[in-house]
Amino acid sequence: MRLLLIFIVFLSAPALLAAQYQQHNLQGSTLTVDTDEGAVTLNFYQNDVVEAFYQAKGVKQLPSFSISQSPADIALRLQETADKLILSSAGLTVNIEKSPLKLSYYRSGKLLLAEEQGYVQNADNQQHGFRFALTPGEKLLGGGERALGMDRRGQKFPLYNKAHYGYSTESSQMYFSLPLLLSSNKYILLFDNSAKGEADLGATDKNVLQFSAEGGRSSYVVVAGDSYPQLVSNYTALTGRQPLPARWTLGNYASRFGYHTEVEARAVVQKFRDAKLPLDAIVLDLYWFGPDIQGHMGNLDWDRTAFPHPEQMLADFSADGVNTILVTEPFVLTTSKRWQQAVAAGAIARGLDGQPKTFDFYFGNTGLIDVFSEQGQNWFWQIYQSLTEQGVAGVWGDLGEPEVHPEDTVHAIGMANEVHNAFGHQWADMVYSGMQQHFPAKRPFIMMRAGAPGSQRFGMVPWTGDVDRSWGGLKPQVELALTMGLSGFGYIHSDLGGFAGGETFDKELYIRWLQYGVFQPVFRPHAQEHIAPELVFHDKDTIDTLRPWLNLRYQLLPYNYTLAYQNSVSGMPLMRPLFFYDETNTALLDEKNSYLWGDAFLVAPVTEPGVTSWPVQLPGGVWFDYFSTKRYAGTTKVEVPVTLNTIPVLVKAGSFVPMTKPVQSTQDYSSEQLTLHYYADSSIDCAKGEMYEDDGKTPDAIAKGEFERLNFYYLNDNGTQKFELRRSGDYNGKPQSREVTLVVHNQSAKPSHISIDGRYIQLVPQPARFARLENVAYYDKASRQLSIKVDWQADLTQLAIR
CATH class of the missing domain: 2.60.40.1760 (glycosyl hydrolase (family 31))
Incomplete structure (x- = not known):
């Protein structure tokens, strides 16, 4: 049993002959x-x-x-x-x-x-x-979820998925370990x-x-x-690449540990609607199958005492544009209603004696479903199939490291330690394959906290685990997300607001975490219930501070959905490290506090209390403060002024950012009225951007060609600013025309002539006239913004400004 044997630290046997x-x-x-x-x-x-x-x-x-x-x-x-x-x-x-x-x-x-x-x-x-x-x-980046700094050279760490409850600024072993490195x-x-x-x-x-x-x-x-x-x-x-998720995945989630009853779940959805705060999903933690924390795991069926009419509840939520996600775990307690059924089906992993392996952990005495065996997969899948038929929209797979995994557990293809890091991966594969076979008209949603390289191809939406509800818990989130994004997991996100601990509500921390969340792949506040994670349960000032941010999340749906498309076709993460901007600047490989949200935005979350400015590393080029419009340039670190209402969000010169009006759920989304922001600068002679659109739900829409691409181009032609709007492709529900308002930022002077497809258009003096007329323009001298309203019907529309 040897090919080559040498003496090194982790190998203590005598050296044998090298392979010839x-x-x-x-x-x-x-x-x-x-x-x-x-x-x-x-x-x-x-x-x-x-x-x-x-x-x-x-x-x-x-x-x-x-x-x-x-x-x-x-x-x-x-x-x-x-x-x-x-x-x-x-x-x-x-x-x-x-x-x-x-x-x-x-x-x-x-x-x-x-x-x-x-x-x-x-x-x-x-x-x-x-x-x-x-x-x-x-320099070496990667290794999965760890809070060690971006460059992990000089580190030694376990390759073993393991929960780290309440982690903060440092962690060498966490939920999602990856034997994967990216080198400078x-x-x-x-x-x-x-x-x-x-x-x-x-x-x-x-x-x-x-x-x-x-x-x-x-x-x-x-x-x-x-x-x-x-x-x-x-x-x-x-x-494998991440399948394009349903558009609702990019919306707001109501989530906590957890909603105890149907009445409570309905009430929280209604509270969002009454407050006119957008909502697209509700996540039900383990109380949906049991009245308390211990003793019920493995029931995986509605507790009809607490949820007497789940099918109707699911239907009502769906009609209101709210998608229901249920937590599930791979553990079946010996006290659960399904224990004997699981044993009879041969679904439980065995011990060395050939009998179903049982052991104790926090939730009770349990067995572990063998997701590597055909019997385990068949038994587990039929539960998901039944729930999906009832109207459940998404799967949450928790504790899938597995959190407890005795070494003497025998799986169908090997012992526990041989397959441990692939457990969550195989679990996601099972759910995704079942969804493709039995529900081919749905885009699967599979949220899990553990997996392996390649798990992204099963639509896995991972999160960074049970983070401490503290400033220390917020600090490593960018590093964790960037590392996982480089490894293929474009939808990595955190429990916004922090999950574990925190005896009193820290309003500033909560605001800062949710502001950062607007520029995260998934916007899901989640926490232990003694402090409400949902925005609607907080004071009016907190709601008023965060309402514009949540609305901005929905206004950015065209831009964010395009990032999702780019990830699906190229693997490009939604959150991107600064060194993607300038690969010659090796110092940017260490940057763990600022990041690019797509190509257009540079974001630096505020992770300390009481500050009036925040450092931002510029990667080169020209950037504009999204809030103040101040211009920044170069590769220096700058101090950006902030208030409680702002964090550093910069927009790259030459960027196109498509936006729509905010809606109460993505069910109401439409791009018929589109605001297309362009950030002009004298340093930019030409630029381009894109927007991807489909119906938001058809699986394999890209492969089927059921989508539309909107491409935007800018050219400075001897002082004449030229824009081209091109569109191609088709899908069910595509707008035949769009009312596009092109907003040119940093427009230094009022133009003398504006034309659309060669036709002169009027430059009106008042914004009120601009709002009610078609094919007109308005220049705001104070903000240096030029707005042009375009009725975009043709495949190609051209604008000229001079």
Whole structure:
């Protein structure tokens, strides 16, 4: 059971002989190299993506949970010399030293990554893994949810999904561990292994990166690219991209731990409606299946005493534009109503004695559903199918690390430690596959707090777990979101306001967290119920402060939905690190407090109380304060003035930002009246933007071609500002025409001539006349804003301003 064995810190067995090359075979995009210790397979999935799969003799190999792409039909070139093989695609070259076997990866003649000793193994405890050489100054981002700073080089941490209740500013182990790193040397390295393990990023030896695990798959993948966005695109093409969610996913959620009765749930929805605050979803925590916290997990059926008419409640909510999401867990208590049913169905993971494995944890004595077995999946899915048929709109999978997972638990494909990190992944796969088969007209919503590389392809919407309700809990949220976004999880978000603890209501903290939430992928305040997380339960001043922010969230639906589209087709995260703006500025790799919301916005959440200004790192270019319109430029750190009503939100010069009127739910959304903001600056001679539109609910709308793209262009032609509005595509419900108000910001002077498609239009002196007339313009000297109203019917509409 060895391929190569060396003495390193996590491997204590004596060193054995290194693997020696024997022969090779190239078939299509796969090269197999036989050695005296086993086979090594190199699979090219793209020109820039290659997997190295070491198959040591006698070592059990689990399937890949991460890779969803099949090896591509790629033209490879193989050269052989006396001491090496050289395998090349159009994007990567792999040097394979024969004695001892060792792989190095090059792109355009430059070394990306090299095995330091390659595959290593400990015959005593079945740990195995890989060692790679690090280069001076190389930064390493990734590893999943951890509060350690963006650059994780020099850290050592567990690869084991584990709850960290009430975490704050620092955490080395959390709910969503990922054996995945992005290097400043422009590669992504994926350790394709689902087992309990460890990552050592130069902590033990500053020049060595090593992964180890207790079993699992002995495989890693190297992803290359010319830019960081291309790296993410290539990686998500390999592991799968996030399906486009329903538009309501981007709305406001009512959520807490938790609503005890149907009366209470109905009352909170009505309270939002009475306050005229938008609402698109309500999340029911574990009280929907039991009257208290302990003893009922696994019932997974309505407590008809507390919820006597759930089907009618679901229907009433749906008619009001409110989608219902139910919490579920993979634990079935021995005291639950379904325990005997689950045992009889063979759904419970077993112990070493072959009997259903039971153990104690906080909620009671329990078994764990084996989501890796056909019996477990079939039994679990029929519960989701029944709930969906009743009208439930979304699934919340909680405790899916799993939170408690005894090592002697036997799953269908391996022991607990071998498959632990893939549990949430397999659970999401089960729900997503069931939804596709049985409810093909729905876009699934699957919120879970644990998974594995590639879980995003099942529509997983992860969150950052049970964060402390404190300023310390707010501080690491940008870092957590950026790290997960780079790893394919574009919908990572936090419990807005904080979840755990907090004995008194901190009004300022609550406001700051929800302001940040407007520029998060999911807007979901959630907390323990002793302090209400929902905005409607707070004082009038808090509501008045946050109402414009919540309305802004809904006004930005065209922009945000376009970010969702971009994520679905390219893997581009909605929250983007500043180094995406300037990849030559390596200092931006460490920036964990500011981020880009799409291409247009730079956001810096305020994470300390009582401040009147807040530092913002500029990444270069020109930016305008969304609130004050002040112009900023350069790569310095600036102090942006703030009040309790504002946080730093900057808009990039040359940006197009489409917006609509706020609505009470996305059910009422329409883009027939569109406000298109353009941020002009003398530094920008040309610019472009886009907007994606479909009906907000049809699955695979992109693949089916059932969508419309609206493209916007700007050109400064010798002092004449030219705009083009182009539209293409069709879908059910598409507006045949749109009333578009183009708002040009930072317009330095009143124009003398404005035309639409060659026709002169009137520049009116009063905003009241502008509001009631068609095809007119108005210039506001004080705000330096030019507004032009356009009846957009044609596929191409052109405007000229001089």
